Amino acid sequence: MTRRGRALSPEAYDTACDLAGASLLRRIPAAATLLQIVEEKLWSEFVTAVYIAADSNNAVRYVGSADRSGLASVDDRIQEHVRAGRATRWIRLMVVPLIPDTEVTLVRRVEGRVGAVLQPLDTMRLPAIRARRPAGFSTPR
Template sequence: MKRSSYRLTPENYGTACDLAGSALLQRVTAASTVLQITESGAWSEFSTGVYIAADFENVIRYTGSSVREGSVGDRVQEHVLRGRAARWTRLMVVPLAADTDEDLVRSIEGRIGTVLRPLDNKRLPTLGGPRRSVSRKASR
């Protein structure tokens, strides 16, 4: 069963920004490529935010978040170095205020992911309280 996919459109980006609520720092309506982010530092001024990655057909593949001393671009670079960004061609960022609590950042990521339904996320943060470790049962 193939689930429907959402595209990275100005309307969907606007929805993502709206879901950030008062934590939203600003809207960055221009999409960036992986190279613009990792090599040219396109998002170097943002230390906290949610990023949305789309493939060459503009289908949303992944949403993630970053709360760190470095930049959101540094987090994208980690994906690239681990080979997880091979399908990503366009990315957009929902920058959040640098002092946004980590639990709120993860909750915003969960909200955005729930609405935009990225194809490659295996799990999204819960929409409620802090993350909890989940024990996994062994496969039989």
């Protein structure tokens, strides 16, 4: 039995941006090709983001995140996927840029939320989407 991925649509992108909440830098509703990102450094201005990759059938294959500093950007994180051979089915990508100083735990939570909704076919595990409970906090029985 094979799983069917959700389509990378304008509605899916809007949902991903909504899930970023106050951490969203701005919406970039246009998809980009893998070549544009890797060769042209199309997303080099973004250092913190969640990215969504789709295949030739427009099925969401992967949801990931990047939290870079210095001269590195989201483009560099995607290039790592290419070098490792994990991006072979990726045709178009969309980015949900986050405010650069967003805490890494929140970046991962946004990635988890987006992945839980879009259900990417190739993502093996997603970050937890719930915040940890404070020490000493217990659930009533």
